[in-house]
Amino acid sequence: MPPESTQEILGLPDLKHEFTDPGNRIFIYGRLKQRPACPRCKHPKVHIKSSFKRELRHFKLGNQLAIVRFTSHKFRCPACNCYFNLKLRGTLPKRRSSESFRLDVFERHHGGMTQKHLARTHEISHATVERWYQGFIKNRVDELKGRKVPLVLGIDEHFFTKKKGYATTFVDLKNHKVFDVVLGRSEQSLSDYLRKLPDKNRVRVIVMDLSSTYRSIVKKHFPNAMIVADRFHVIRLINQQFIKTWAQFDPVGRKSRGLLSLMRRHEENLKPEQKVKLDQYFLVYPHLKTIYDFKQKLTNLMRLKHLAKDTVWLKIHDLLPMIEELKASVIDAMKTLGETLHAWKNEIGRMWRFSKTNSITEGLHNKMEMISRRAFGFRNFNNYRMRVLALCGWNGIINRKRSLKLKLA
Ligand SMILES: [Zn+2]
Numbered sequence: 001m002p003p004e005s006t007q008e009i010l011g012l013p014d015l016k017h018e019f020t021d022p023g024n025r026i027f028i029y030g031r032l033k034q035r036p037a038c039p040r041c042k043h044p045k046v047h048i049k050s051s052f053k054r055e056l057r058h059f060k061l062g063n064q065l066a067i068v069r070f071t072s073h074k075f076r077c078p079a080c081n082c083y084f085n086l087k088l089r090g091t092l093p094k095r096r097s098s099e100s101f102r103l104d105v106f107e108r109h110h111g112g113m114t115q116k117h118l119a120r121t122h123e124i125s126h127a128t129v130e131r132w133y134q135g136f137i138k139n140r141v142d143e144l145k146g147r148k149v150p151l152v153l154g155i156d157e158h159f160f161t162k163k164k165g166y167a168t169t170f171v172d173l174k175n176h177k178v179f180d181v182v183l184g185r186s187e188q189s190l191s192d193y194l195r196k197l198p199d200k201n202r203v204r205v206i207v208m209d210l211s212s213t214y215r216s217i218v219k220k221h222f223p224n225a226m227i228v229a230d231r232f233h234v235i236r237l238i239n240q241q242f243i244k245t246w247a248q249f250d251p252v253g254r255k256s257r258g259l260l261s262l263m264r265r266h267e268e269n270l271k272p273e274q275k276v277k278l279d280q281y282f283l284v285y286p287h288l289k290t291i292y293d294f295k296q297k298l299t300n301l302m303r304l305k306h307l308a309k310d311t312v313w314l315k316i317h318d319l320l321p322m323i324e325e326l327k328a329s330v331i332d333a334m335k336t337l338g339e340t341l342h343a344w345k346n347e348i349g350r351m352w353r354f355s356k357t358n359s360i361t362e363g364l365h366n367k368m369e370m371i372s373r374r375a376f377g378f379r380n381f382n383n384y385r386m387r388v389l390a391l392c393g394w395n396g397i398i399n400r401k402r403s404l405k406l407k408l409a
Helices: 099-110 115-121 126-144 187-196 212-221 231-249 257-264 272-284 286-302 309-327 332-343 345-351 359-374 381-393 396-408
Strands: 012-021 026-032 047-061 064-076 083-085 152-161 165-172 177-183 205-208 226-229
Touching: 012 064, 047 099, 099 115, 099 126, 115 126, 126 381, 152 359, 165 359, 177 187, 177 359, 177 381, 187 212, 205 212, 212 226, 226 231, 226 345, 231 257, 231 286, 231 332, 231 345, 257 272, 272 286, 286 309, 309 332, 309 345, 332 345, 359 381
Parallel strands: 026 064, 152 205, 205 226
Antiparallel strands: 012 026, 047 064, 064 083, 152 165, 165 177
16 A cells, blocks of 8 residues: 555645546545634534535646545534534635636636637636636736825826727836726816825826826826826927928928838937938938937937936026927927927926836736727726726736745845
8 A cells, every 4th residue: 555645736735635547637636634623613623514525627737627526524513513614725615616727717818818718628618717707807906905006106098999088097107007097088087086096195206298187187186296297208299290390391201101210210229321311311401400400409308317406407408498499490390399398397307307107108008908909899998997907907926926036136
């Protein structure tokens, strides 16, 4: 007789592994390690009232399904005379699959595997896949309840649906997670949400695009926060207005995709032959060259970050005359740019002190679009919000990984 195994079944710490029957389906036989104590009075010696066989889908090994078989019991406590069922760690009562098995289905479905496929490989019904998926989403959203408002908040809009229009994203820029999504982007649609937001006075920095609506909302609801212009949007605006100007000079050249890509690029990213090409083009439009150089100088200024307070002052003195020059321009697009930058000069000055930008938000927006596409669109905003929070806002796994890395380092 082989010595009795003391090993537990992986993922089910209350079961001792007895033997495995490999076959078309893998059956793992287990036995309860020890009787539990009475949950009510903690009496250690409980009696078995009845026994029954239980089967749990536990994991997939390659294309085989591993099922755990064991005898479960109903117990009676002789001290307080109560009856209770066995509670097995790694499972929930009355389920025929272990929690790790359910998580596996969730992860695979989230990764894009269809219900139909999973129903076949994991031997469950379509409806079960859907129910488990929704269950995990709900759990994650529940776990998020009561979380604190982030210290560094990014605010940006994104398109939701044709019928319902835009939504506003609040992003935790430190942890790269969505804090929340709210339908609408106007003062009216956001104020209800913001009024109810607890501990919003915690927020120190808010990064946003150059939208005056958002600015007035933020000033009203986050009196302690510092508003910082979003570098990503500022540079994009400069480029947009420059390209509009260019279209005035040469509408045909503006339509050339090759030239457009050269014009948009930062100077140091141009290869020598690309620089030659651009210079040749500018020979024909010398005025455009002046504006182009101006634009390069302006974007280089906007790319500064982590500056000391004193340096910010110096750079402001570089920026202000440029803004005046733009405002005095006879070209409409340049004039508009000058006026916008003027209205945001304080927020731009603060931008130089920080490095966080809403490019993080932009990345999350791409992810959210994928979520929406995978679900073939959402009609109900709340369902969409749940999905976004669970998939872009919940940081259980990432935090665990990060803390592990810190421990190892
Ligand atoms: Zn008891």
